[in-house]
Amino acid sequence: MEDLLQVGIITSTHGVRGEVKVYPTTDDPRRFRRLKEVVLDTGREKLNLEIEGVKFFKQFVILKFKGLDNINDIEKYRQKSLYVTRKNAVRLQRDEYFIADLIGLKVQDEDGTELGTVKDVIETGANDVYEVEMADGRSLLLPAIKQCILNVDVENGMMQVHVLEGLLDL
Incomplete structure (x- = not known):
C-alpha cells in the first residue's frame, strides 16, 4: 500500500504572492479546506508544506503555503505533485478503495x-x-x-x- 496519496498537481503560479494553481486529482476538491498540510514531491525530496489559504477558481484550487510568500519561492514547483499521508486521507466507505x-x-x-x-x-x-x-x-x-x-x-x-x-x- 502507498503511504502517500496524490491530491493534486501544481500547474502554475497564481499572482506574485506565492499562491499556486493546483489541478485536483481527488474526487472532492473541497477537501482542501480541511487540509492543514500536504507533502510536495520535488523529484529530489519530499517537503511538508503547511496550507495557509485555500480558494477556488474554475476547476482549480488556489493554495497559499506558509513561508512561501512570493512568486520566486514557488515557481520552481510547477508540475510537481501534492500528496497527503494516509492519516490525512479521506475516510472511505465500505467497498471503496484508493x-x-x-x-x-x-x-x-x-x-x-x-x-x-x-x-x-x-x-x-x-x-x-x-x-x-x-x-x-x-x-x-x-x-x-x-x-x-x-x-x-x-x-x-x-x-x-x-x-x-x-x-x-x-
Whole structure:
C-alpha cells in the first residue's frame, strides 16, 4: 500500500504572492479546506508544506503555503505533485478503495485461476472500470460493479472477480 496519496498537481503560479494553481486529482476538491498540510514531491525530496489559504477558481484550487510568500519561492514547483499521508486521507466507505491501492493487485476468477494484474482504473460517469493486464498481453476491462468484483483484499494484494460472458472475447 502507498503511504502517500496524490491530491493534486501544481500547474502554475497564481499572482506574485506565492499562491499556486493546483489541478485536483481527488474526487472532492473541497477537501482542501480541511487540509492543514500536504507533502510536495520535488523529484529530489519530499517537503511538508503547511496550507495557509485555500480558494477556488474554475476547476482549480488556489493554495497559499506558509513561508512561501512570493512568486520566486514557488515557481520552481510547477508540475510537481501534492500528496497527503494516509492519516490525512479521506475516510472511505465500505467497498471503496484508493486507486493507488488497486493498481498492482493480482486478479483471479471465482475458480482461483489467475487472470492478471490491475494496471489502471478508468473513471467513467457511471462506475469505474478496472483494466487488467493479462499474461498474454491483452487487456481485460472489468466494470467495478458487484456482479463482477466479488472480493477485494488490498492487504493480501488480491482481487477476486466474475468475468461476465463475452468480456474475454473483446
